[in-house]
Amino acid sequence: MKVGVLTGGGDCPGLNAVIRAVTLALCQADARTEVLGIQRGFWGLVEDRLQPLRPTAVRDLLDEGGTVLGTHNRADPFDWQGRDASAEALATVERHGIEALVVIGGDGSLTIADRFARLGLPIVGVPKTIDNDIADNERSFGFDSAVAVVADALTRLKTTAHSHGRVMVLETMGRNAGWIALEGGLAGGADAILLPEQPFHLDALTERLQRRVAEQGHALVCVAEGATLADGAQHWQQLGGVARLGGIGQALTHELDQRLGKQGTEVRATLLGHLQRGGAPTAFDRVLSTRFGVAAAQALRERAFGHTIALQGDRCVRVPLSAVAGRQRCVPPGHELLDCAAVVCA
Amino acid sequence: MKVGVLTGGGDCPGLNAVIRAVTLALCQADARTEVLGIQRGFWGLVEDRLQPLRPTAVRDLLDEGGTVLGTHNRADPFDWQGRDASAEALATVERHGIEALVVIGGDGSLTIADRFARLGLPIVGVPKTIDNDIADNERSFGFDSAVAVVADALTRLKTTAHSHGRVMVLETMGRNAGWIALEGGLAGGADAILLPEQPFHLDALTERLQRRVAEQGHALVCVAEGATLADGAQHWQQLGGVARLGGIGQALTHELDQRLGKQGTEVRATLLGHLQRGGAPTAFDRVLSTRFGVAAAQALRERAFGHTIALQGDRCVRVPLSAVAGRQRCVPPGHELLDCAAVVCA
Amino acid sequence: MKVGVLTGGGDCPGLNAVIRAVTLALCQADARTEVLGIQRGFWGLVEDRLQPLRPTAVRDLLDEGGTVLGTHNRADPFDWQGRDASAEALATVERHGIEALVVIGGDGSLTIADRFARLGLPIVGVPKTIDNDIADNERSFGFDSAVAVVADALTRLKTTAHSHGRVMVLETMGRNAGWIALEGGLAGGADAILLPEQPFHLDALTERLQRRVAEQGHALVCVAEGATLADGAQHWQQLGGVARLGGIGQALTHELDQRLGKQGTEVRATLLGHLQRGGAPTAFDRVLSTRFGVAAAQALRERAFGHTIALQGDRCVRVPLSAVAGRQRCVPPGHELLDCAAVVCA
Amino acid sequence: MKVGVLTGGGDCPGLNAVIRAVTLALCQADARTEVLGIQRGFWGLVEDRLQPLRPTAVRDLLDEGGTVLGTHNRADPFDWQGRDASAEALATVERHGIEALVVIGGDGSLTIADRFARLGLPIVGVPKTIDNDIADNERSFGFDSAVAVVADALTRLKTTAHSHGRVMVLETMGRNAGWIALEGGLAGGADAILLPEQPFHLDALTERLQRRVAEQGHALVCVAEGATLADGAQHWQQLGGVARLGGIGQALTHELDQRLGKQGTEVRATLLGHLQRGGAPTAFDRVLSTRFGVAAAQALRERAFGHTIALQGDRCVRVPLSAVAGRQRCVPPGHELLDCAAVVCA
Known part of the structure; x- marks a missing residue:
């Protein structure tokens, strides 16, 4: 049997561990199985760039961040520089005698996978999202690693905040779904956690931070990049104007610095950015990636095509x-996690 | 309202985070609530050693390992140096006007809690087990931290193993339940994972390790302290004899060194011991501890006494x-994790 | 004997370990010694804000980031909101019967200390600079911790860079002295290291990064915030214009993205900022801080006033x-380190 | 030019970083240089096992623990299974046209290197010792990584010790030289540090630990494997008897447990063993390894044969x-570090 594997969308810790587990599981079940890695996501499928994945070679990938196959943020064969290149992708599959495809990707890649599946391509999906926001999946690999980075950053910022009597604002990933800011903020001891799902009130936030500075000498804010104001248009524009330059973290910091500076409290911003998605996966993510990879191989062997693996219960x-x-x-x-945030950030 | 909190049994990362969350949640719901910490588990209940737990004081406990209340491995009021001291424990409760108790403990402590609950003491339990082996609870705090330590140790041992062409044996906790060795071994890339639940065959193990050394130049074994041989009495006694001196890890290493030494492969043992339960909790465990603490406070407010919190789905x-x-x-x-181990250790 | 201790300027890992070592060393030498912590640097000396430092209380500070005394970036008694408040500072010293002062601070704080020393105040200095740039001192505490953060960040960025075939630019601290970028870049495997001390040529940099992307699929740039262009006024203004908005890292990234984007290579920026100075000190910095603290106490006992401790050979x-x-x-x-950079970044 | 590189003796973090730096430096200075890796130390020189080291292949080795060349603890060509095999080693050198050799090794390997140098082989040495005990060298790579592991272990043990009111004993490497226990103990906040260089008094130790348990509720002991008793023959034999089974850490723990157990204080042992030499090098060690590698290449180019690199001032x-x-x-x-230990362990 010949199986193709590709990783699509933004990278995240654990991709290599999934590639490893899929390959080991397929080759162990049937030593004649040939696993082909497709380079840079669907780009490699259109451009016919493949590389063999051998058990001995993938064994060492468990704790390596990123993906050895490379990935691509915007490679859609159905919208390929303005035209439909799906036929070329299918031709690559046929040319190499690939009987089934494992697509490790986020919402975008899985949507493309769904379209190919409807065209008859035997596909098994593996959900990949550092934001933990894929439907029907309780926990995705890479998310725990990102949360650990956020928690570690907050822990670092806390000592500086406390030494200078400051408020420190940390902006995390999360445009629409706030899971990283929520779990990262809880794990890092944030005094305020701002999510896209819960627009926040600037006055209430200011007052809470003032109280916290008075109580403990400093305060930490963990804000998702997609967090929004509930205070109405005027404030929104004000923050929004700055946000255009440097994101919500910068904008919020600027506004809070104006408000709290009057009482002598400085406010400073940190933007985590790419640090959240790089590096070795946590132990948790290595186990979860291995589970997803083994489950995908099993689904493939049982010909459960057109499905994606998901963690439930x-x-x-x-x-x-x-x-x-x-x-x-x-x-x-x-x-439940919102209840927790309400308690610890009260 | 007056609430007592105690931590019993062996320490583990996250205990302080639970204490913090319970205290913050109770005091936030009702500012008049008084939370009393009972020192060194049930020992402090008998001996009347209490300390106040105030929100401002517990706030900083999130990432501190161990328990500020202290704990005790063998303090059972019902079997107190040969007699029943439960009445003294109940007297302490009455003396301080404690209306309910939060018992954060393992199987032993929760069994004692159950006995007190049957005597009418309003109790809410929080499951604590670094081994992840409490019934009806899918994941306990501290376990992820222990798995991370095991994975990190295996990663370190791997470079030494590879440089010298050795087999390295790592003994982890797990007398009856092998979760730590299983997840730790998966996360650390072990070539063999030996659990109490699955007696292992020494010949098959030897052969697998030989194969792995030939393939990749080294091999890693992750063995739970309670792992047992399937090879029958003779071998068992042989290993057992050595085991009496230094545990299964030492015994197994000795035996494997004899067998593999003939082909020039050295085998070395490492015993993780106490390193697995100390230190700051991982981000995952800080979140889980916070959830357990908040849930316990809520159960208490809803007077769901005689119950313990558990994670399910x-x-x-x-x-x-x-x-x-x-x-x-x-x-x-x-x-599922056994399937994963079967694949990656094949 | 009564001794005052203060920490001034920006915080850095190891301050608390110095406070601890000074206090333990003074009290051990003479149990009657009283150590007084002065809050928020020279601010507390003017404002008479002191707190006792007791051996039992400081013992736990070894691995805590920041400073329990608090610090202040711009508190100069000789230039106190437009006037000279040095007499108030000296009055505080007299009022409390402080016989000598330990000033843990950077160039600014040590210059103030020097002025006070000339006025007859018995002072011993401890050099504090996360940038490792205090004269006559080979290595300062906190620096190793900052380098470790930079190296860790580069390691994380590398996996993302490689997965996407990108160039990643990391901006570190270092306005005038490039030690952090230099050692951090060496430790993190940067492909280009840009320092204030060595103006760089944009064309040569671009060409080198192109070559590196071709060779290994990605490239990492480590740039100190004070790095400058050697290319002359035109380019400088161009980068300078963007720099006004977001610093050299952003500006350089923008420029490189324009140049490399033509060949399909994206360039992305990360700004480490406050993450470099927060958090627990590395083992190295804990030892160095302890040495500095013990040496300061000894200098004080030997009445070597008007001096600062320094590491030499x-x-x-x-x-x-x-x-x-x-x-x-x-x-x-x-x-020597420039030779190293020349080799690994060639 | 053709250069051979070998790593001998026990592995330690940073070996790969030295291999990388030597190779990059030699190839950058002269692109025609050919670098040959000799496998498993002097074993590969006798057995003629070589592999090419190419710049593109070594670039990724910076943060990889161990040595890609493999190493051997007891491969001495001058004492080769009872005979002199140095001629075979020299024949390998000649056969491959190797003009000079870089020997990265400890006292044993450098002594062999010296013998070969006297026979006319052009050799440059690089000191390798995790124990930091090579003469005339102030700091060796790998040592900082080992110290970090010891400090981290003590930090972990502290939370357990404190929760249970225990004394925890950690045994580190250091048969004759106690640097690891000394710096590790200082960095990890040990309450007693026992070195081979300073025989300790059991009664004084017991008393100090009792005092510390009374003061802070727990105590930590950091003992080098070669630490010895000053109390005379009787105690020495007593501890020595147990030591034969499990080392000084076990023996000391047993003895202290007897003594302190009477006051209800348990004592527990942990043996770090191989964990101290595995894993990725710290940032500090990556820089130092790079420096050593670059300096070795330069010495080689300048034909400073018969010398080893060393860090001084x-x-x-x-x-x-x-x-x-x-x-x-x-x-x-x-x-100086003994003064520090005397202060913080007082």
């Missing part, structure tokens, strides 16, 4: 690609 | 203390 | 405050 | 191999 299950494509999993109102 | 639920007491959660046959 | 020596004040230690031409 | 210098061979650098009486 601590078990790997299969969900139709069509059910996942185009949907996003945000923090729902009333979620 | 990524939600904190309540389970009767009596259902948990005296039971242990081992790795069940056919568990 | 792996020994703590004493240097006159006047010799250090107002001087800065930059990377000298021909330094 | 923060500069890489050259020392005759004969001056280093057979000597060991222990902690000298009156060393």
Whole structure:
């Protein structure tokens, strides 16, 4: 059997561990299986760039960040520089005798995978999202690693904040879904956690931070890049203007510095950016990636095509690609973690 | 309202984070709530050693390992140096006007809690086990931290193993339940994972390690302290004899060194011991501890006494203390993680 | 004997370890010694804000980042909101019967200390600079911790850079002295290291990065915030214009992205900022801080006032405050580390 | 030019970084230079096992623990399974046209290198010792990484010790030279540091630990494997008897547990063992390894054969191999770090 594997979209810790587990599982089940890595996501499928993946070679990939196959943020065969190149992608599959494809990718890649599946290509998906926001999947690999980076950054910022009596603002990833800021903020001891799902009130925030500075000498704010103001148009524009230059973290810091500076409290911003998605996966993510990879190989052997693996209730299950494509999993109102944030940030 | 909090049994990362979350949640819900920490587990209840837990004081405990309350491995009021001292424990509760108790502890402590609950003491339990082996609870705080330590140790041992062409054996905790060795071994890239739940064959193990050394130049074994031989009495006694001196890791290393030494492969042992339970909790464990603490406070406010918090399907639920007491959660046959181990250790 | 201790200027890892060592050393030598912490640097000396430092209380400070005394970036008693408040500072000293002062601070604080020493105040200095740029001192505490953060960040960025075939630019601290970028870049495997001491040529840099992307699929740039262009006025203004908005890292990234984007290589920036000075000190810095603290206490007991501690040839020596004040230690031409950078970045 | 490179003796973090720097420096100076890696130390020289080291291949080795060349603890061509095999080693050199050799190794390997140098082989040495005990060299790569592991272990043990009111004993490497225990103990906040260079008094130790447990609720002991008793023959035999089974850490723990157990204080042992030499080098060690590698390449180009690189006063210098061979650098009486230990362990 010949199987192709590709990784699409932004990189995240654990991709290599999935590649490793898929390859080992397929080759162990049947030593004649040939696994082909497709380079740079769907780009390599259109451009016919493949490389063999051998068990001995992938074994060492467990704790390596990123993806040895490379990836591509915007490579859609159905919208290829203005035209449809899906036929070329299918031709590559045929040319190499690839019988099935494992697509490790986010919402975008899984939506493309769904389209190919509808065209008859045997595909198994593996959900990849550092934001933990793929529908029907409780926890994605890479997310724990990102949360650990956020928590570590907050812990570092705390000592500086405390020494100078400052408020420190940390901006994390999370345009629509605030999971990273929420878990990272909880793990890092933030005094305020601002999410896209819960517009915040600037006056209430200011007052809470003032109180916290008075109580403990400093305060930490963890804000998702997609967090928004609830205070109405005027403030929104004000922050929005600055945001255009440097993001919500900068804008919020500027505004809070104006407000709290009167009482002698400085406010400073830090933008984590790419640091959240690089580096070796945490132990948790290595295990989860291995589970996803083994489950994908098993789905493939059982010909459960057109499905993606998902974690539900601590078990790997299969969900139709069509059910996942185009949907996003945000923090729902009333979620347990919001209760936790309400308690520790009170 | 007056609430007592105690931590019992062996320490583990996240205990302080639970203490913090319980205290903050109780005081936030009702500012008049008084939280009293009971020192060194049930020992402090008998000996009347209490200390106040104030929100401002506990706030900083999030990432501190161990427990500020202290703990005790063998303090059972019902079996107190040969007699029943439960009345003294109850007297302490009454003397201080404690209306309810939060018991953060393992199987032993929760069993004692169950006995007190049957005597009418309003108790909410929080499961604490670094081994992840409390019944009806999918994941306990401290476990992720222990797994991270095991994975990190294996990663370190790997470079030494490879440089010298050696087999390295790492012994982890896990007398009856092998979760730490299983997840730690998966996360650390072990070539063999030996669990109490799956007696191993010495000949098959030897052969697999030989193969791995030939393939990749070294091999890593992750063995739980309670792992046992399937080879029958003779071998068992042989290993058992050495085991009496230094544990299964030493015994196994000695035996493998004899067998593999003939081909010039050295085998060396490392015993992680206490390193697995100390230190700051991982980001994951800080979040989980916070959830458990907040859930316990809520159960207490809703007077759901006689229950312990448990994680099921990524939600904190309540389970009767009596259902948990005296039971242990081992790795069940056919568990997904065993499939993973079978693949990567093949 | 009564001794005052203060920390001035920006915080850095190891300050608390120095405070601890000074206090323990003074109290051990003479149990009657009283150590008084002065809050927020020279601010607390003017404002008379002191707190006792007791051996039992400081013992736990070894691995805590920042300073428990607090610090202040711009508190100069000789230029106090437009007037000279040095008499108030001296009055505080007299009022509390302080016989000598330990000033842990950077160039600014040590210059103030020198002025007070000339006025007859018995002072011992401890050099504090995360930038490793205090004159006559080979290595300052906090620097190793900052270098470790930079190296870790580069390691994280590398996996993302490689997965996407990108160039990643990391901006570090270092306005005039490039030590952090130099050692951090060497430790993190940067392909280009840009320092204030060595103006760089944009064309040569572009060409080198192109070559590196071709060779290894990605490239990493480590640039100190004070790095400058050698290309003359035109380019300088061009970069300078953007620099006004977001610093050299942003400006350089913008320029490189324009140049390399034509060949399909994206360039992305990360600004480490405050993450470099927060958090627990590395093991190295804990030892160095302890040495500095013990050496300061000994200098104090031997009444070697008017001196600051310095590391020279792996020994703590004493240097006159006047010799250090107002001087800065930059990377000298021909330094061994520049040879190293020339080799690995070739 | 053709250059051979080998790594001998026990592995340590930074070996690969030296290999990388030597190779890059030699190839950059002259692109026609051919670097040959000799496998498993002097074993590969006798057995003629070589592999090419190319710049593009070594570039990624900076943060990889161990040595890609492999190493061997007991491969002496002059004492080769009972005979002299040095001629075979020299024949390998000649057969491949190797013009000079870089030997990265400890006292043993450098002594062999010295013998070969006297036979006319052009050799440059690089000192390798995780124990930091090579003569005339102030700091060796790998040592900082080992110290960091010890400090981290003590930090972990502290939370457990404190939660249970225990004394924890950590045994580190250091048979004759106690640098690792000394710096590791200082960095990890040990309450007692026991070195081979300073025999300790059991009664005084017991009393100090009792005092510390009374003061702070726990105590940490950091003991080098070669630490010895000053109490005379009787105690020595007693501890020595147990030591035969499990080392000084076990023996000391057993004895202290007997003594302190009477007051209800438990004592527990941890043996770090191989964990101290595995894993990625710290940032500090990556820089130092790079410096050593670049300096070795430069010495080679300048034909300064028969010398080894050494760090003195923060500069890489050259020392005759004969001056280093057979000597060991222990902690000298009156060393600054001993003063520090005396202060913080008082």
